[in-house]
Amino acid sequence: MVEEKKLPDLPNVEIGKVVMRLAPSPSGPLHIGHARMAILNDEYVKRYKGKLILRIEDTNPANILPEAYKMIEDDLKWLEVDYQEVVIQSDRFELYYDVMEKLIMMEKAYVSTTPTEIFKAKRQQSIAINERNDPAESNLRRWDKMLNGEFKKGEAYAVIKTDLTHPNPAIRDFIAFRIIETPHPLKGNKYRVYPMMNFSVATDDHFLGLTHVIRGKDHLANTEKQKYIFNYFGWSLPFYLHYGKVSIENSILKTSIIKKGIANGEFKGWDDPRLGTLLAMKKRGINPKAIRRYWVETGIGDVDIKFSWENLYAFNKHIIDPESPRHFFVLNPVKLELILEGIIKVKMPVYPKKEDTPFREYEIRKGQVYITQEDYNKFIGKEIRLKDLGNFKLEEGKLQYIDNDLSKIKQGIPIIHWLQSDFVDFEIVKPDGTIDKGILEKHALNYIGKVNQLERYGYTNILNEKLGYYTHP
């Protein structure tokens, strides 16, 4: 195994004092992109013996999948990401309200009933709406009315002042609270004034004592907004690091699309092999250590990258190959007549590289034999070797025994896999959702739940006696 790359050190580190966080929203299970965030944070916290907080950001009830709270924890556990504390943002409304009230009193925030279209248009032109210049008392009064339910959804919202003349319009005054009447899966109708992400994140990052924040570049502008809150209170800033955008091809990641697809039966579930979810990776037999190595090697650069399935597969192969039992799977089998004298005893290792490997032992006699349609078409009329059995002449509908001269291997005789008996009908789901059908050596069923190397076919996670998921070539 080659030496693995390491992540660069973080600045301002004090061993044992580092606090970092994972901040997923519970809209669905985690996917391969989330894994980057989780693994990078986990790697650093482990290196610096710090604390990792799982903070579930559930401040938008419209976007919550109730099962996701648990799914996220399961996914992280599978990834071997260790967090020491779980914080649910919907448990912290009182804190958010309290912080907001202080900001209003400091005249760093205001509460508006101006239609947001006007607010946005004026902000674009660096013009303040009326309420921005109101004294704290007026804004506080409106804030109380907001909390008391005197405004309906859309009638009022609370805003953090930044700098209306900021050259970047994305940084100017931003909304911190809005009214939501949709019940929250955990809190029901207890709250109707919900913080926006920039507000709750800044508040929590401070009160949870974060020292370092690692997240995607898409949060660059959010970080700038959040800094205003830090500065108003004089809180010390964590060290921020933003990594680049990842584009993942040949995979579906958007929870909204997945939910729809599951509902209409297009996808089998959250672990459908076409999805980029960690559940799908797990089902396919991708080892979590391969995912970790992939993201560690990719590092924390701020350049935008394309996710490479090829590289992930290569890492996975290194990890699983030594532990993958070898078996035969004959895809699209062709039944041939096997012609030979007497009985040939074959003994094939399950783990060819291990000294204490178990074996698959068979007594082969004349009768039937199966090889793949592809091999049949390719080698008809030629002499081939049935692996571990002997050399045969392949003719139409039959295989005629010639000899067991092993020196022919050196000369380059094609070696193919085969099955005579002791097999089961088997289906393998490919990453594109299609299904390969064939027959699987029965012995492989002793290794259900493991990734098997089906020789000359590919690595496959054997799920049960009828079905497997293709891992990769």
Add this chain to the structure above:
RNA sequence: GCUCCGGUGGUGUAGUCCGGUCAAGCAUAUCGGCCUUUCGAGCCGACGACACGGGUCCAAAUCCCGUCCGGAGCACCA
């Protein structure tokens, strides 16, 4: 449109802050060889990149300017 961020081989990354040791390292992919009763693994080798154009300098992947290209934000999403 406005504002940010970035561009090293097919892919990912090291080097860029503090210019020379970088005619650019590593991984993966591809190709070839060895080994192996798998088209797998392993070993060896080859191929292949500093986006473009100017400038500064004895010297630039590294600093400056421009161009092109990619990405992000300008949500009562996170």
